[in-house]
Amino acid sequence: MRLIHYTTPHGRTYSPVFARSPWAGLEQQMDRLFGAALGESVAAPVAGFPVDLYEDAAATYVRAELPGVNRADIGVELADGTLQISAKRVRKVGDIEETAALSRALTVPEGAVQSDKISAAYENGVLTVTLPKREEARPRKISVTVA
């Protein structure tokens, strides 16, 4: 099951990994139906927290909404072609502390990212992970002089 129907010109794909909910497929179907009925293009979050994916010529960007999380409790990991964003949210209910673990995973195309140059920033409760593209993955502009 893939949520992101996106293919790079190189045939590589980014797609979130679904293993969490047995209803993920159904939920997606429902969301698609409702989304179509309401004329919305925004997909519903499936597990954990909403994630947006952007790209420009130089990099791919992942933006995750994680309000009220300590920077130290955010983990960004790239291993075996999977980018895992995990966070711990601590809520105080009276004297009891509740900890919720949140996580999302995205598959990153093998060899498309300069994995040693990945950076992340957390601002206003939104995490932005920047995945710089490898030189060969960047679109190249070639000017041809016509004689």
Added chain:
Amino acid sequence: MSLVSSLIPAFASATARSESTPTARPAEPAVAPRHEITETPDAYALLVELPGVARDGLELTVDHERIRVVGRRAWRKPEAWKALHRESREAGFELALDHGRAVDADKIRAELRDGVLRVALPKAEALKPRKIAVA
């Protein structure tokens, strides 16, 4: 009736707005943020999740009957960025709660940190529990 029910979402706000403005749709679309209200004997605590909202995009207004939170997202997608997949919304946040004079508007404290707004709403003196000495 529990006192916490005196902090209720102001459902009337949408109707009131559409009556006051001739256009049916508000100029800026807004969604209701996730929020939580807790109560102690002396105060209510309001927690509102406002991811992507910075301090200058936040408006918190309290009058004698209503608490209103309006948040605009600080981040705008750069021109060159192409969206591959979206789950978040660009719409801002709007939340209106009626407190029905249960709150002491002069003593409200609010703090916005990492996309979470915490508002301490001390109860109006008249609502605080009072111990009456029995002679």
